[in-house]
Amino acid sequence: MDIAPLIARTLAGDPRAYAEVVRTFQHMVYTVCHRVLRNTEDAEEATQDTFVKAYQNLAGYSGGAKFSTWLYSIAFRTAISHGRKRRPDSVSVDDLISHPPAERQDGMQQADIKRYLNKALGAMDEEDASILSFFYLEELSVEEIVTVTGLTASNVKVKLHRSRKKLLDELNNELKGEAHALLLDHA
Amino acid sequence: MPELSENDLPKLFQAAGHQAPPRDLTDRIMARVAVTPIMRRDSAKPLISKRAWLLLGAGFLALTAAVALLPGDADQATGPATKLFSMLEETTSQLRLPTGSWPIWSAMAVGSMLLFTWIDGTLMSSMRRSAA
Numbered sequence: 001m002d003i004a005p006l007i008a009r010t011l012a013g014d015p016r017a018y019a020e021v022v023r024t025f026q027h028m029v030y031t032v033c034h035r036v037l038r039n040t041e042d043a044e045e046a047t048q049d050t051f052v053k054a055y056q057n058l059a060g061y062s063g064g065a066k067f068s069t070w071l072y073s074i075a076f077r078t079a080i081s082h083g084r085k086r087r088p089d090s091v092s093v094d095d096l097i098s099h100p101p102a103e104r105q106d107g108m109q110q111a112d113i114k115r116y117l118n119k120a121l122g123a124m125d126e127e128d129a130s131i132l133s134f135f136y137l138e139e140l141s142v143e144e145i146v147t148v149t150g151l152t153a154s155n156v157k158v159k160l161h162r163s164r165k166k167l168l169d170e171l172n173n174e175l176k177g178e179a180h181a182l183l184l185d186h187a
Numbered sequence: 188m189p190e191l192s193e194n195d196l197p198k199l200f201q202a203a204g205h206q207a208p209p210r211d212l213t214d215r216i217m218a219r220v221a222v223t224p225i226m227r228r229d230s231a232k233p234l235i236s237k238r239a240w241l242l243l244g245a246g247f248l249a250l251t252a253a254v255a256l257l258p259g260d261a262d263q264a265t266g267p268a269t270k271l272f273s274m275l276e277e278t279t280s281q282l283r284l285p286t287g288s289w290p291i292w293s294a295m296a297v298g299s300m301l302l303f304t305w306i307d308g309t310l311m312s313s314m315r316r317s318a319a
Contacts, residue, residue, distance in 0.1 A: 011225065018220060022213050030208035044209060051216045052223055059227050060315075114203040136200035164193060171199075172190040 003067045010058060022051055025068065028138060029075045035133050036079035036126045037086070046082045050075040065147055069140065073148045076130060083126065120170035128163035135160060233307050240304040244297050251293035 001024060009017035029050050034043040053074050054061075061070055121129040127149070134140045134148060145156050191199070257272060 015217065015221065019213060019217050022216050026208050026212055026216075027205040030212070031205040034206045043206070044212065047208060047212065048216050048219060052219050055220050055223055056226050059225055110202060110204060113199065114206075117199060117203045132196075133200070136197050137203075137205070164196065167196070168191055168193065175191070 004063070007058060007061065007067070010055070018055060025071055026051075028068065029071060031133065031137070032072055032075040032130065033079040033082075035121065035130045036076065037083055038122060038126070039086075042082055042086060043079075046075070046079045049082070050078045053078065066144070068138070069144045069147055072134065072138070072140070076148050077150075080126075116171065116174060120167055120174060123170050124163055124166055128159055128166070131156060131159050132163050132167060233311065237304060237308065240300055240307075244300045244304075247293050247297045247300070251290050251297070254289045254293070 003021065003024070006017045006021050010021065026047065030043055030047045033046040033050065034040070037043050037046060050071070054071055057074075061067065121132065124132075131145060131149065134145050135142075140148065142153055142156050142160075145151075146153050149156065151159070253272065257269065
């Protein structure tokens with residue numbers, strides 16, 4: 001989707017254009033915030049703040065980087081900032097608790113995959129989980145992850161290597177023999 | 188049954204997909220956006236660019252170095268630089284300039300410009316930080 005016309009229309013004062021931008025990217029931004037904050041309420045608030053900040057600074061978006069990368073960068077920093085402000089006892093672990101998998105009829109459902117993955121990512125450091133998500137879900141390159149997180153390229157590569165291994169250990173430990181069935185059923 | 192490997196991770200993430208935000212999230216965001224102004228970058232542009240300040244500073248430095256290092260006796264020197272500076276000296280002698288040493292005045296001017304450039308840059312970056 002070409003985002004440039006929507007940005008131009010937003011800057012010209014058309015709010016419907018920005019609503020379209022929000023609808024296009026809200027899933028991605030919400031996922032980034034949720035990956036860092038692991039709490040629905042905080043993730044919603046951080047998502048709202050991200051889009052408001054992006055709107056305020058839209059005139060400063062030069063088009064040098066992809067719009068999504070620019071937006072992820074705001075989302076990631078906003079979520080990290082929310083996480084620092086949050087009281088330590090306010091973390092909800094609802095999304096991290098392991099629920100029994102749904103009864104298998106047509107194989108493993110998307111919800112089950114999401115639950116297992118969230119649980120495994122929840123056992124990891126927020127930054128590591130976010131980097132894995134940027135790499136595998138949003139399919140960002142290492143250079144783009146550098147732009148989003150502000151880490152160095154070598155740091156991103158080391159974190160990717162270590163967190164990938166840790167995620168696989170967590171998943172294989174959780175799923176035991178069902179690991180491959182999970183993916184084969186879904187394919 | 189084989190375990191998951193690195194090659195399975197892209198498929199796993201794609202299969203899990205994104206987290207679903209609440210349905211009214213767009214409306215809530217747009218309600219906040221409606222009362223938020225867009226910051227226009229050009230409204231906060233410095234009057235004199237950083238490059239212009241640096242060029243001015245470099246010019247003053249060159250002038251200072253020339254005045255300090257080149258021979259001051261125009262009768263004994265015939266080079267183009269000497270002629271240029273003797274002309275400059277004639278011109279400046281007709282100006283009502285503050286008394287004192289030229290190199291010191293130039294160094295103070297360069298120092299002031301560098302100070303103002305630094306203040307300008309600091310103010311701009313703090314404005315950007317507060318906006319973000």
